[in-house]
Amino acid sequence: MLILMDHSLNLDRIRVAPKVLLHDHLDGGLRPQTIVDLAAETGYDRLPADEPERLGAWFRDASDSGSLERYLETFAHTVAVMQTRDALVRVAAECAEDLAADGVVYAEVRYAPEQHLEAGLSLVEVIEAVQEGFRVGQRRAAAAGFAIRVGTLLTAMRHAARSREIAELAVRYRDDGVVGFDIAGAEAGYPPTRHLDAFEYMRRENAHFTIHAGEAFGLPSIWEAMQWCGADRLGHGVRIVDDIETPADGGKARLGRLANYVRDTRLPLEMCPSSNVQTGAVESIAAHPIGLLRRLNFRVTVNTDNRLQSHTSLSLEFAKLAEAFDYGWDDIQWFTVNAMKSAFLPFDERLALINGQIKPGFAQLKWAE
Numbered sequence: 001m002l003i004l005m006d007h008s009l010n011l012d013r014i015r016v017a018p019k020v021l022l023h024d025h026l027d028g029g030l031r032p033q034t035i036v037d038l039a040a041e042t043g044y045d046r047l048p049a050d051e052p053e054r055l056g057a058w059f060r061d062a063s064d065s066g067s068l069e070r071y072l073e074t075f076a077h078t079v080a081v082m083q084t085r086d087a088l089v090r091v092a093a094e095c096a097e098d099l100a101a102d103g104v105v106y107a108e109v110r111y112a113p114e115q116h117l118e119a120g121l122s123l124v125e126v127i128e129a130v131q132e133g134f135r136v137g138q139r140r141a142a143a144a145g146f147a148i149r150v151g152t153l154l155t156a157m158r159h160a161a162r163s164r165e166i167a168e169l170a171v172r173y174r175d176d177g178v179v180g181f182d183i184a185g186a187e188a189g190y191p192p193t194r195h196l197d198a199f200e201y202m203r204r205e206n207a208h209f210t211i212h213a214g215e216a217f218g219l220p221s222i223w224e225a226m227q228w229c230g231a232d233r234l235g236h237g238v239r240i241v242d243d244i245e246t247p248a249d250g251g252k253a254r255l256g257r258l259a260n261y262v263r264d265t266r267l268p269l270e271m272c273p274s275s276n277v278q279t280g281a282v283e284s285i286a287a288h289p290i291g292l293l294r295r296l297n298f299r300v301t302v303n304t305d306n307r308l309q310s311h312t313s314l315s316l317e318f319a320k321l322a323e324a325f326d327y328g329w330d331d332i333q334w335f336t337v338n339a340m341k342s343a344f345l346p347f348d349e350r351l352a353l354i355n356g357q358i359k360p361g362f363a364q365l366k367w368a369e
């Protein structure tokens with residue numbers, strides 16, 4: 001049970017706030033019931049449980065291992081049931097609906113097309129199925145009174161060798177809802193510079209990308225992602241705190257050169273508090289570096305990573321942070337505006353969302369107090 005210091009800031013009210021989500025994996029957000037249905041339809045018989053509630057609990061518990069590698073093993077089951085066009089359309093549509101029902105007004109959702117080829121779909125067929133699903137989900141959400149806009153990020157798996165191909169597809173579909181590119185998967189042993197070719201290609205195409213970095217591996221990964229690869233944002237980036245000294249007497253924090261560079265250039269950090277606790281990147285929500293980084297005015301954003309594995313939603317992540325750090329509406333608005341400023345959308349569209357939806361939405365919530 002969450003006990004919030006600011007009593008107006010409960011989960012139901014946070015749900016109503018117009019929120020922005022930049023880091024959410026499509027294959028980490030399926031409804032347990034959908035996994036059960038799709039497994040039955042496609043003949044997948046290796047699910048660890050076949051009753052939705054137990055299956056949801058299994059994902060959460062299995063992801064609580066303290067290791068990113070073990071956390072990633074759970075995706076074998078979600079990816080297994082996302083191999084047909086119908087399955088991809090359904091999962092993407094439900095993703096848009098679920099985010100919209102949680103009060104997310106703009107989301108960037110990512111997945112790795114190369115993981116969905118096992119039943120014979122081509123990369124292009126996978127991408128078109130997911131885009132169709134997002135269109136369906138956005139329409140249904142709007143009809144239910146929750147408008148959401150979803151942009152897609154195409155991910156390449158960092159242990160594999162298809163990043164250039166996936167980057168080219170991200171550019172090819174840039175006018176059809178794909179807003180950027182990413183790499184994900186086990187971080188230790190797979191530095192971002194392995195995929196330099198893909199990142200250089202994206203830059204030459206004036207296209208955006210983010211890189212999972214500084215989650216399970218430290219500063220060298222962040223430095224490479226930023227200074228070699230030219231990432232527009234960092235997925236997680238929590239280990240940037242290793243370059244910040246905080247005196248025990250509570251005195252002024254001292255930033256190293258990399259931390260200063262990240263803050264000076266306003267590099268957006270896509271933080272995912274619950275996921276970081278599960279993979280062992282941080283010890284607890286209360287010990288999460290987001291508290292310090294917010295105080296130091298880094299360009300921090302709040303995200304879900306994998307709603308299924310972390311048993312969470314964007315509203316719940318904010319509720320947990322509000323409890324741990326005594327945050328109020330101004331803090332949640334600050335994180336939200338940070339996220340919208342950092343989105344891979346054209347500047348005028350970001351501004352329109354900030355001034356047309358986010359600021360008025362938060363003003364109304366604060367005014368109602």
Ligand SMILES: O=c1[nH]cnc2c1ncn2[C@H]1C[C@H](O)[C@@H](CO)O1
Pocket residue numbers: 025026027028068072075079110111112115155184185186212215275305306
């Ligand atoms: O937090 C993460 N770090 C690294 N890789 C991740 C994380 N969450 C999900 N993934 C992987 C597993 C998925 O199958 C893949 C594409 O969404 O991305």
Ligand SMILES: [Zn+2]
Pocket residue numbers: 023025184212235305
């Ligand atoms: Zn992630």
